[in-house]
Amino acid sequence: MFSKACEYGIRAVLFITVHSLQNKRTRLKEIAKEIEAPEAFMAKVLQKLVKHNILLSSTGPKGGFYIEPEKIKSTKLIQIVRAIDGDKIFVGCALGLPKCDENHPCPVHDNFKEIRDSLTEMLSTMDVGEMATNVDKEIAFLKY
Amino acid sequence: MFSKACEYGIRAVLFITVHSLQNKRTRLKEIAKEIEAPEAFMAKVLQKLVKHNILLSSTGPKGGFYIEPEKIKSTKLIQIVRAIDGDKIFVGCALGLPKCDENHPCPVHDNFKEIRDSLTEMLSTMDVGEMATNVDKEIAFLKY
């Protein structure tokens, strides 16, 4: 469903958000360890999230990654997915047809539209703040 | 969502089924052309479908691929997906956690379970016969 980069990215953002809620920055090393992702690969993913203005970063001692407080509630899962995987899961035909729409549908068009719509709806609704809070309360988890 | 191999595979099975409904076999060359898939790659996918007993094949002149009449109604989309992509889209955590279940859920567990369940339900329901009939009636299409 999501690429590995995206899986890492979502988990990382949530981990960082938990710390940002306490005004703390999170260093790459911590993140990679928690997420169990290769450090250098995690770094690339985080860079992409910074470029897309989902995260902020600062170098030097006391540096690290963080998210602006006012973005914690407004950042939706779909933004993270778009930043890393693009919109390939949101657009395009399930069977790979170059042209597939209402008027010229592939054999699974309607059925998939329904599923994709509910996926999009879901990702557009879920915000980083609520999810991170669940992680903080140990209602949900970021590692096994 | 599906791999390219799987997209080709689903479309190919439907194309073959349309012909099988008229007791005709379909040659690789025709299939690849219709599906707009590289011939050699299409061949690999078809071989896999034959190994999984979804399709039958015969060599020589008048040979080609076909599906047994009694399987046309009973073959579900999910079997094709499983044969080619395995069950990775049906099992495992959306965020890649090695352990993720009701008792130890990732932050998107419940939301994704819902979507995945409806995807599974859909794929288990849709049969090759009905879809191929729609293609034959030009209610649905296999190429742009």
Next chain:
DNA sequence: TTTGATTCCGATAAATTTGTCCTTAATTTG
């Protein structure tokens, strides 16, 4: 029984995704 048509299958190549390494730039602290 020979020939041509077709699938089967192993080897390889190209493209993409995932993962690694190393140097540079920026920042904090002493």
Next chain:
DNA sequence: CAAATTAAGGACAAATTTATCGGAATCAAA
């Protein structure tokens, strides 16, 4: 200012997926 710490970023490597090639096996028909 110097040293230590951290992210940025380019170049490369490994793994996976997608695609290509060539010959072997099988079959139909003349």
